[in-house]
Amino acid sequence: MSALFEIPRLRTLARHAAPHVLEGTVVPLVLFLLMLRFIGVWGAAGLVLMILVHEMGHVVEIQRQGMRATAPIFIPFLGAAIFQREHPTTAVKQAQIGIAGPIAGTIGATVAFVLFTATQNPVFLLAATIGFFLNLINMLPVWQLDGAWVLAPVSPWFQVAGLVAIGVLAVVFHFVSVLLVIIAVLGIQSARAAFRNANNPYYTSVPANARLALFAAWLALVLYLGVMTLQSESLFISLAR
Numbered sequence: 001m002s003a004l005f006e007i008p009r010l011r012t013l014a015r016h017a018a019p020h021v022l023e024g025t026v027v028p029l030v031l032f033l034l035m036l037r038f039i040g041v042w043g044a045a046g047l048v049l050m051i052l053v054h055e056m057g058h059v060v061e062i063q064r065q066g067m068r069a070t071a072p073i074f075i076p077f078l079g080a081a082i083f084q085r086e087h088p089t090t091a092v093k094q095a096q097i098g099i100a101g102p103i104a105g106t107i108g109a110t111v112a113f114v115l116f117t118a119t120q121n122p123v124f125l126l127a128a129t130i131g132f133f134l135n136l137i138n139m140l141p142v143w144q145l146d147g148a149w150v151l152a153p154v155s156p157w158f159q160v161a162g163l164v165a166i167g168v169l170a171v172v173f174h175f176v177s178v179l180l181v182i183i184a185v186l187g188i189q190s191a192r193a194a195f196r197n198a199n200n201p202y203y204t205s206v207p208a209n210a211r212l213a214l215f216a217a218w219l220a221l222v223l224y225l226g227v228m229t230l231q232s233e234s235l236f237i238s239l240a241r
């Protein structure tokens with residue numbers, strides 16, 4: 001019987017730094033400290049659980065496609081990463097791996113939200129808020145974030161839109177995270193590569209209905225996660241008063 005996971009060697013990690021090098025979280029340091037401040041260790045445990053659920057979505061889809069994935073490796077204050085050994089044969093399969101994490105994470109956050117409405121326990125509400133927000137951020141179509149994998153077969157222009165979105169977040173909402181800035185810088189390279197590879201059969205062979213389905217799934221997740229982030233955040237703020 002083969003092991004459920006493969007524990008990667010350092011050399012493998014270095015060579016397979018992409019895809020999915022940085023997974024699950026983009027701004028967790030602030031969130032992590034907020035969790036500790038408001039709810040303590042239980043809140044922090046909720047955050048770790050939300051990341052784990054997201055990562056396991058990727059792992060399950062990678063294994064469903066018959067490939068091997070590493071166990072999620074937690075990088076303190078950055079998030080967690082999983083590594084896939086092989087590359088899928090089509091851009092659609094890679095997109096499915098990309099969206100499996102946010103789908104699992106969204107279900108996890110929704111379960112936490114439902115548990116809050118049933119119990120009124122603020123631990124569940126904060127876990128839900130952070131779960132919705134983490135998965136929303138990871139839908140940005142920038143660099144190696146999940147949104148970039150999902151929308152790669154649709155159009156390279158989404159990478160440009162993702163970079164613009166980070167700029168708007170920084171200017172309008174003053175939402176500046178050092179990690180987001182690093183991701184934007186790396187994302188410029190990724191966007192250029194996306195335009196260079198736009199005529200590669202790996203992308204051009206994707207049928208129009210698959211492109212449409214990927215875009216629709218991405219949009220539905222972003223809208224749901226956006227509404228639920230605002231909803232659970234405003235509940236949390238009114239609770240804190």
Ligand SMILES: [Zn+2]
Binds near residue numbers: 023054098101138
């Ligand atoms: Zn992910």
